[in-house]
Amino acid sequence: MNIVQALFVPGYSSFYFDDQQAIKNGAGHDGFVYLGQPVTKGFQTVRQAGECVSVMLLLENGAVALGDCAAVQYSGAGGRDPLFLAKDFIPFLERHIKPLLEGRSVASFLANARYFDTLEIEGQRLHTALRYGITQALLDASALARQVTKTEILLEEYGLPFIAAPIPLFAQSGDDRYSAVDKMLLKRVDALPHGLINNVPDKLGFQGEKLEAYIRWLSNRVEQLRPDSHYRPTLHIDVYGTIGLIFDNDPTMMADYIASLQKAAGSLELYIEGPVDVGSKEAQIETMANITRRLRQIGSPVKLVADEWCNTYEDIVDFTAAQCCHMVQIKTPDLGGIHNIVDSVLHCQQHGMEAYQGGTCNETDVSARTCVHLALAARPMRLLVKPGMGFDEGMNIVNNEMQRTLALIQARRAAE
Structure with missing residues (x-):
């Protein structure tokens, strides 16, 4: 046709x-x-x-x-x-x-x-x-x-197998980082809240104290609102390179601060995305690798997520080869052709890197729905709830598209 x-x-x-x-x-x-x-x-x-x-x-x-x-x-x-x-x-x-x-x-x-x-x-x-x-x-x-x-x-x-199970979802709060969390907990989101920590004085703090206090609030709020003991969401927070700003991009200082955040998170798993932005891919890989190495040396369970300078399929291959982080964000619009998203997830799976199929709040319902299908085929570790910053709208679009598609494929296969 x-x-x-x-x-x-x-x-x-x-x-x-x-x-x-x-x-x-x-x-x-x-x-x-x-x-x-x-x-x-x-x-x-x-x-x-x-x-x-x-x-x-x-x-x-x-x-x-x-x-x-x-x-x-x-x-x-x-x-x-x-x-x-x-x-x-x-x-x-x-x-x-x-x-x-x-x-x-x-x-x-x-x-x-x-x-x-x-x-x-x-x-x-x-x-x-x-x-x-x-x-x-x-x-x-x-x-x-x-x-x-x-x-x-x-x-x-x-040539991939069909797996009749949903992909864990990761929700973003935008600047509404408190009431949005309550909404996420009510809808049992798997990972939350992104947080939009993109400013030092208002959101991170010049010693990182504001982010630490926010993570402590998150952990307490999960305990207050979770519907049962089996629901334990992962904390995943994007800091847009601001940790590097307060520690002059010093890997040891950044790693020690990041490790200290686990105490505030309590028993919840903690991921920190984009701790630093040093202005080029090569320098980013080196700095992220030094932070990751220090975290391992001191036995910290906190995991790092690469974002800035990890944009294309080729970038994802390079970050993965360097093992400079624990997870890469596959930021869907940055990869161009959507087949690169599938290729990237599969490459991560084959080389021991956690894959987060992300994107941006600035997408549309059409692109968000398409990304659901990419995820159901390639099976990343988590999938971003998008578009928009209102949470509920994106949750409706992504979750419902995923559930409908799984039900339809299963019904077709049962009828064969």
């Missing part, structure tokens, strides 16, 4: 683009917006509306396949592609990509995904957001053509 027509439609994503460096530099709040001038190229303000481009592929059977081009909240930071604005990219899609999509067979998802992921126009690969959305639509097109779920397309083309 072939694609008859390709359409590109501008839209909003589920959150906002934020200038991470300006926030780290101390941009203050004024209500929901940030004060001060942006410092990252492309930003007009420190916080601005998130955008997406929907790719719609009309098929010969009348079905319409969907994919959303979207980029992370902190675009242009940590080695990522620059800010993604619809007005800048729709003319490019119409001119260069539309002719390549229309008339194309959707018989093989992987062949199509690899083609567009490696395609160069005027000597440049496509922006990661474009590759992300185009390949989502191509996966949907293959599934609609064969009248199966997207999970089944991936299982078949990768």
